Amino acid sequence: MKPIPVHVLKERTDQGLLIKRFTGGEEYNDEIKRHQPHRDDHYIFFLLEQGSASLMIDFETLILPGGCLYYVLPSQVHQPIRSDVTDGWFIAVDTALVPAECRKVFEGNLLLQQPVCPGAAQTAQLKELLYLLQTRCEEERGGTFGTLAWRSLLTSFLATLAGHYERSLGLQIKSSRAAQITAQFRALLSAEMRTLKSPAAFAARLNVTEAYLSEALKKATGFTASYWIQQEVMMEAKRLLYYSPLTVKEIAYQMGYTDHSYFSRLFRKVAGMPANAFREQNRK
Helix, strand or coil: CCCCCEECHHHCCCCCEEEEEEECCHHHHHHHHCCCCEEECCEEEEEEEECEEEEEECCEEEEEECCEEEEECCCCCEEEEEECCCEEEEEEECHHHCCHHHHHHHHCCCCCCCCECCCHHHHHHHHHHHHHHHHHHHHCCCCHHHHHHHHHHHHHHHHHHHHHHHHHHCCCCCCCHHHHHHHHHHHHHHHHCCCCCCHHHHHHHHCCCHHHHHHHHHHHHCCCHHHHHHHHHHHHHHHHHHHCCCCHHHHHHHCCCCCHHHHHHHHHHHHCCCHHHHHHHHCC
């Protein structure tokens, strides 16, 4: 098997934005058939107007009902499984175009994000916004003000989506120090999981004490820093076991463990089975 592929947005558009509307589900199904398990170097957003779809993301299968919003982070391995979509939207966005406040919401949750259904009236508003965004993006390909126009519309869509997720999750990004620390930890963990392994190391990078970091995480998520470090490292190891041809020893080294025997014991403890057993079971 080949290593986990990464889909690069620049290979499909030079604008940093790709937006498509699917009618009748045919175009959507043609699109997803080409997409084997992969990562993206960008965000993916969905608005499903009618029908339903299922998506496997990091070994969990999610059902996306009609009228729902959903997004996929750049680091997540995902694969569309089935679609009965009759109408919907697909939006791919360069991470540089996602406002920092929106990224705090999208990336701040350590648990797997779930679909959000904002209601018929709000879904209709989002559809109108996406129609306008698609039109301006296609018509205004050049010029300072054309670019500014569609980027403003994109920011409006992203801010609206982040607002729905913030309300759904009960997040208080500005007022809760625990939520702020959790979001910062989540971003650092995603970037440095191969080099930082201890709560103390993460706390030092975040300029807080180890005790305060674990307290904040436990308040926001119910689990300590040690738990989340192990979960993130083992999730990446699972991705590599499933999607890549690397041996367990090679995966251990890639994940920053010089002692592959220790890595194997840790994997068995967290996953409940040996690494090779996980690979055999999930490749059937």
